[in-house]
Amino acid sequence: MELAAAQPHPTSSDISVSQDQIRNELVSVLSRQTENQEGAIETAIEGLLLAKVCCSTGPIAGIQQPALSVMVKGSKQVSIGNESYRYDPFHYMVSTADLPVTARVTLTHESEPSLGLKLLLDSKEISLLLSDENLPPIDKQQDVKGIQIHRLGQDLLDPLTRLIKLLETPEDIPILAPLIKREIFYRLLRAGQGKQLQQMILQDGHVNRIARVLHLLHDNYHQPLKVDELAKQAHMSVSALHHHFKSFTAISPLQYHKNLRLQEARRLILSTDQGVAAVARAVGYESPSQFSREYRRLFDVPPAQEKHKWAKQA
Structure with a gap:
């Protein structure tokens, strides 16, 4: 089985104090929001799901939706055909089609549950961003796949944490959640997934034809x-x-x-x-x-x- 290459884990010298603080804050908020719950958890924010797994799992078959997926504790390996993709607190996964996969969750420590989140991709919002004349040029990718793994940095960690924290002030969700989700999609476009997301939206091209x-x-x-x-x-x-x-x-x-x-x-x-x-x-x-x-x-x-x-x- 071929495992998609991910960048090596950063050393302590690579991680800024602010990134550590954001990660810890994200773990704390997710822990509070998933207390006394397990599995996939729907939230008051449209398209946002939380996940909590209390023990390492064997391969579980399911359909991977178009989404940004993040693990803040533990790691997850998603396999389709002969290819596997692994992400953890230092990497995230972007999927741009409904794909039949098998998934395996591994805990960092058996005494601590894994925590994760999934934000479904909003094709309408991404299309609006792509048509914005102020959007900087998108990096071109030679190989566009339905699943890709990328390094998780502060530019994406920060809006993800702000989005999750809205669950603690639900009165702010209707106004602020759409703005923060737009920022997250913008960060994905700017972080190297521009071509992948662009192909998901375009009416022509091989990727869109395969989506049909x-x-x-x-x-x-x-x-x-x-x-x-x-x-x-x-x-x-x-x-x-x-x-x-x-x-x-x-x-x-x-x-x-x-x-x-x-x-x-x-x-x-x-x-x-x-x-x-x-x-x-x-x-x-x-x-x-x-x-x-x-x-x-x-x-x-x-x-x-x-x-x-x-x-x-x-």
Whole structure:
């Protein structure tokens, strides 16, 4: 498995006192906001979610939304296909498409929970920033991927902390939260993700065409995969679609389609009374045995066993 390269951890001499203070303040606010809670936590600020995990986890499958993701305690590794991306209190992750991933959280100390946050990317706000005549030139990137890791510095730490602190003065949220989120998106544009975010917005270009293909796959996951039809919808040749799709998502259209089906199947197994065979048919599988094999390969447990285990716990 290929692990995306991240910059080495900075030494104590690299970290300013002000950065340390901001990090500590961010940890304190997140600790207060997640007290007596665990897992993904919605907030009063639109698009902002907090996360608290009390023990290191094995790989958990899910859909990674377009978002800025930050770990302030502990670390997280996100994998898709043969590529993995790790971020920690010194790095952040930007994802610009809905991608089926597996994630693993590691605690710094087993006695202390991990703390993190996720800010969903607002395409409308980013589009307004990109059209602002005062926006400085955007750095060009040769390789635009759906997930990227970058160094977390004070210019981004500061507005993130101010945004989280608004949760303690909810009367300020309606006025100040949109302004601070705009600043955060601006900092992302200026910090090297300009091309990545620009491609998410543009109506033309390979990345936007792949984004349209992703939406088609999400809307029609239960239907047989027709790559030639997807290529036609994206105004690409089949070979170009395969090349740009895998470059952006790290997996092929077939793998992506299969993962979407299995993610929805797991949701149905854990949240409905449908039997395994009925779930397999609902997500588009004609063969229950093939469904069970592929389900076990992704989630490390047969669907019938997971359903039985969940039913006993309910």
